[in-house]
Amino acid sequence: MALDQQLLEILACPDTHHAPLDYDADAATLTCTECGRIFPIRDDIPILLLDEAVEPSTAPGSPDPSSSADSSSSADSSSSAASSSSSDSSDSSDEEGK
Secondary structure, eight states: OOOOHHHHHHOBOSSTTOOBEEEETTTTEEEETTTOOEEEEETTEEOOOTTTSBOGGGSTTOOOHHHHHHHHHHHHHHHHHHHHHHHHHHHHHHHHHO
């Protein structure tokens, strides 16, 4: 069952800007036209809670620019940690040999 058109006309984002929402019947979601938050519709009830909303950057299918930067920096730090731990172990084995 689709949401009533009169209800859709009065619904707004619960954030301080109270912007209108775009209805996607196929996805059963309401999307804020201002902030882009995506609110689910469960059992024909719009869930307009900020805690339940999906942020635009974490929405399925949206590219997350921070994830590529995070993965490269974490790879750099893990390789640095590995090289420093291997040099630590070689230093300790040198000292043991003396």
